Amino acid sequence: MDRVSVLETEISELRRILKEKENELQELKSLISDQQSSKELNNHSQPISDASKSSVDACLPKWAIERYSRQILLSDIGVEGQVKICSAKVLIVGAGGLGCPAAMYLAGAGIGEIGIVDYDAVDLTNVHRQLLHHESNENTSKAFSAAESLRCINSKIKITPYNVQLDSKNAQQIASAYDLVLDCSDNVPTRYLLNDLCVMLKIPLISGSALKMEGQLTIYGYRRQDHHQETYIGPCYRCVFPTPPPPAAVGSCSAHGVAGPVPGTVGTLQALEAIKYVIGRTERHLLVGRMLLFDGEDATFRAVKLRPRRPACVACGDRGGGRLIDYEQFCNAPAKEKDLDLEVLPPENRVSANELNVMMNNEERGGRHLVVDVRNEQEYAMCHIQGSVNYPVENLHRNLEELIEKTKEFDGVVFVCRRGNDSQVVAKKVLDVTDKERWSKVKDLVGGLHSWSKNVDPDFPVY
């Protein structure tokens, strides 16, 4: 055992030194490449290619032709496309399940500059799908962790991490350095912010989203001007969704789960659309005015037709846009993955984890209590308080009466769930049909099983 801990210590020390040296190398390289790239790839001002105007191949250095040859071989891309890719600047908002695969493919393809925004830190529950982050990155900045992995994929491109929460104050300054934005975020306010921002900057927004087994993808605010100076503009997010959804209708990966390859698929397709946009494909080939619906459960893809741009749209309409607002207020939700703290029940109908523990161990004095876990069957199977019974909230429209009958066999009932929101909702439903003298017997666990793990049973998994 001693040898194990000695090796672990040595390895982590070596890793620290390795990282220092990598950082040093990275800094040196970026200094050099800043000087070189303007010579090598920004061909437009280069005298040599000016002389042979039509032969764009002179613009790609040997290393780039070799490195990117497999995609240059495509007639869709070619040398001309690769030159565009190498000088493109893409901002990715969110280094999560969508942002990681999107960034990996864009870095691999040689996108000249990639910015990656995320305020959050790596959590071990992220690693099953956010493949730029590794176990050793736990608790470190996602933006930095992603940038570090991307540099391992491609050291020839510029990668800028932004370890900030994007908001109405900083968004414009960050995004104005880029040609297009990928919405890989996980919340409604950020989605509206990015839409209004991109409309304002007149750059497209490649918007992906995923939850459980499903994903959605489209490009908002696409603009094209043809030779006759006629402008085509595709719909923006607000053209299609002028009003934000009620917060209770918004699901999150942390509360509802997600299969890793689902955002993986959507993020990968975001990268593909980004590459197609960069090389000059138009709305005829891009997901503009269409939304791709991916259902991983049935393995189906369906591209449905969206409405056109609305001239009356408050963002992209003829008299719309122009400023960013307070999006958390507009959406009545925080700009992070939602974990609500509901207060449905009055304090006298709530118990703490410690109180519940005492109740369960003191039946002679306090009476017999039924502990009802309202999470879904999968969650209950993962872990549950011993002696509790499972009545998933999603099935209660069928078996609420059965549950109420069962509670009558006990002196009291305590509802529990993961964080103490659904448990209140169910307790409220039961209270609504309970006689007033029994009201004090119906309770829920404040803070849910998270609190149980923290205060009573440290071996209880937190997820």
Add this chain to the structure above:
Amino acid sequence: MAETLTVEVMFGGGAELLFNKVKRKEIALPPLKTFLPDSQNQNWTLKELLIWLKDNLLVEREELFLKDDSVRPGILVLINEEDWELHGQLNYELKENDKIMFISTLHGG
């Protein structure tokens, strides 16, 4: 017996949770006047379909599907795979074998 109108309804993006997890279902609508004798319309439109869905298939919180007499914000309604905005929204008149989808938008990532 009077003729029925057959359409397929589909739910996705989480909207299926409000419909007992049913993702697609073929439904046979009775003549409109037997379902809604007071209806102003002669034939089934999306407007009456929403009422029928509420009465017959919706099992969960109505406010997560409907708002006023339309669908709530954040649910995309598609008529034969096209945004219902392109087809007159609530006033669209249902035809035999129409495919009507209700897709809740996703925000996760």
